[in-house]
Amino acid sequence: MSDRSAAPGNLVLVESLVNSLDIESGRDLLDTEEGRAGLGIGPEDVADARTLRESLRAALLAHAGHRPHRAVTPLGELLARAPLRLDVDDTDGSARLAPADPAPLLSRVAAAVAEALVAGTWQRLKACEAPDCHWAYYDRSPAGRGRWCSMRVCGARAKMRRYRAKDTKITTVDTKDR
Numbered sequence: 354m355s356d357r358s359a360a361p362g363n364l365v366l367v368e369s370l371v372n373s374l375d376i377e378s379g380r381d382l383l384d385t386e387e388g389r390a391g392l393g394i395g396p397e398d399v400a401d402a403r404t405l406r407e408s409l410r411a412a413l414l415a416h417a418g419h420r421p422h423r424a425v426t427p428l429g430e431l432l433a434r435a436p437l438r439l440d441v442d443d444t445d446g447s448a449r450l451a452p453a454d455p456a457p458l459l460s461r462v463a464a465a466v467a468e469a470l471v472a473g474t475w476q477r478l479k480a481c482e483a484p485d486c487h488w489a490y491y492d493r494s495p496a497g498r499g500r501w502c503s504m505r506v507c508g509a510r511a512k513m514r515r516y517r518a519k520d521t522k523i524t525t526v527d528t529k530d531r
């Protein structure tokens with residue numbers, strides 16, 4: 354849904370996982386072989402990927418100042434299960450957290466979140482506030498207060514709903530005055 358550019362670094366993995374479900378249409382890329390392959394998972398991993406996806410969505414909604422969309426397993430609880438290792442570069446001494454086994458999606462997501470925390474980009478990955486969307490997007494606005502994945506779609510719909518609600522109130526008041 355989003356018309357924004359992809360999240361930086363490995364946050365693109367988190368963004369892709371969250372956006373594997375189109376809430377409005379119900380289309381779930383985890384139901385397709387191609388969608389699973391894009392995330393590096395097999396059919397046996399789908400249930401865990403869905404749990405992780407919805408926990409991530411809840412965290413991204415919190416980044417935007419919104420309540421969770423539903424009850425989910427806390428993200429910290431899930432990520433605590435991810436085996437990570439500390440890699441140190443012999444040439445320059447730089448260090449980073451990396452998946453102990455790059456195959457599991459949970460470990461790759463945990464490493465991406467850790468990288469984003471260090472880079473200061475984790476809080477900028479958000480979920481659209483539109484209840485029929487909740488698409489993940491990276492907020493590049495200067496103040497970091499973006500609300501929608503797309504101003505042209507979700508933002509325009511929200512503003513139109515507010516306008517119509519306001520117009521309805523005015524019409525109702527006008528009618529009562531007569």
